[in-house]
Amino acid sequence: MKDVIKLLTSNNVPFKTNMPATLISSFRGGGVTSVIAYPESVDALSECLSAAVETGSPYMPLGNGTNVLVRDGGFKGIMISLVGFRSISIQGDLLVCGAGTGLRNVAEAAEAAGLSGLEELTGIPGTLGGATRMNAGAFGRELADLIDGVTVFDVATRSVRKFARSEIPFSYRSCGGAFDAAIVTGVALRLRPGTAIKEKSDFYRDKRRSLQPAAPSLGSVFLKPSDNMSAGYYIEKSGLKGARVGGAEISEKHANFIVNRGGGTASDYLALMSLAQTVVDGKYGIKLKPEIDIVGEE
Ligand SMILES: Cc1cc2nc3c(=O)[nH]c(=O)nc-3n(C[C@H](O)[C@H](O)[C@H](O)COP(=O)(O)OP(=O)(O)OC[C@H]3O[C@@H](n4cnc5c(N)ncnc54)[C@H](O)[C@@H]3O)c2cc1C
Structure with missing residues (x-):
């Protein structure tokens, strides 16, 4: 991992070493991850991937770690945290968000703008990028129902590309491998004007608390x-x-x-x-x- 650390340092990408799973995975147990990098731009993300590829180190994107179990032997590679990709912009009934934005923040922004669609998903503790990769869902609603398009950093070409919703073969808790060689950097959600959004969100949040x-x-x-x-x-x-x-x-x-x-x-x-x-x-x-x-x- 020395070479990885050297490359990340020389490219000014923030990172931490020897991170225990208690700080990465929401199970709060598991092994140590050698390096976790925190890029905040596409250029920095590209540097992380170069560091991984050039040193032959395994890598994986990470959101909030609410669906990831790290075996006790640890992850001997680089986790690339997307939490620095946090943004929300509202364009009519389209919500354009950075992949590291918490689903909770996205749902709150939608509610404040009077936009409906995310109420059932309120309370899922992941990021929008992780939720897109997993096609997160609850109470009969899946994120795929709301996605208009996804922006990714393509690992092979080291460039940004956009997927239209129709290009992603979403199914139950799956994106059909669409992002196996790509890191989601942004997601556009198509919502619709609605009423009683807060009441519906509160209802599903309470239901979640009573069941989980x-x-x-x-x-x-x-x-x-x-x-x-x-x-x-x-x-x-x-x-x-x-x-x-x-x-x-x-x-x-x-x-x-x-x-x-x-x-x-x-x-x-x-x-x-x-x-x-x-x-x-x-x-x-x-x-x-x-x-x-x-x-x-x-
Ligand atoms: C209490 C609790 C309740 C939950 N309830 C639900 C529920 O109701 N419905 C549901 O579907 N899930 C639920 N989950 C699981 C989890 O929250 C979701 O799957 C969530 O979408 C994962 O997001 P994350 O950011 O934590 O992803 P992570 O756990 O960090 O990552 C999950 C996977 O996605 C990949 N990934 C993460 N970010 C990106 C990215 N930007 N680009 C490409 N790949 C990426 C990771 O490499 C990993 O393979 C729950 C979890 C907990 C702890």
Whole structure:
């Protein structure tokens, strides 16, 4: 990592070294990331990618880390944080935002402008870039329903390009690989004028609070196995609520959440995932697939 540090330093890109997952992942447990860089411009982003490519280091973009589990062996590469790409501009019913803008801030700006569409997503703790990559959704609404276009930094050509909504094969919690070789830098959302936006947002935020645990987590662990059944249903029916490994626990409140009860490691989290997968497969023949992104070394 010395060469990476040298390159980032010589190009004035802010970075930190040896960052524990307690500060990166909202599970608040896991391994150490060698370098996390904080570019605030496309040029700086380009320098981060050059540093990674020239030194053969693995890299990944990072938003708020609310869907990322870093294995206990750590991520021996560069995480490129997009939180410096924060902006919101309202052009009629179009909201044009930097990828590092928190979904919460985007929803608040929409509400203040009398624009409707994001109410169901209020309370998802990620950035707009992370939410676009994951096609985040809740209560029947997906971000893909609102996206007008996405601006990315293309890793191969080292240039900025725009995707129209029709070019992105979004599906349930997926962008269809559209951003596998690209980092989202900006997202335009097409909303519509509405009424009672605050009331609707409050309703969904309260509903979320009543259904989800407050302890540190990564949100839903597994994807829905079918349209009409949730992973949580099968995990709960398998009697696994409250199951514990080390400091990690399958939430008593929501069976598709694994929470950190204090000192939980990534291995604890993964052991509970594996338990849920084995038991649900054995009882129901259903293979649960992770919704979260698992990175780093064992
Ligand atoms: C309490 C809680 C509740 C949650 N509720 C929901 C919910 O209701 N619905 C839902 O869908 N999710 C939910 N989540 C999961 C998570 O918040 C979302 O997936 C969110 O969109 C992730 O955003 P992030 O910025 O934290 O992304 P990160 O976790 O930082 O990254 C997630 C993935 O996206 C990639 N990525 C991040 N930024 C970019 C970028 N700019 N360009 C390209 N790739 C990028 C990362 O490399 C990683 O692969 C919840 C999580 C928690 C902790």
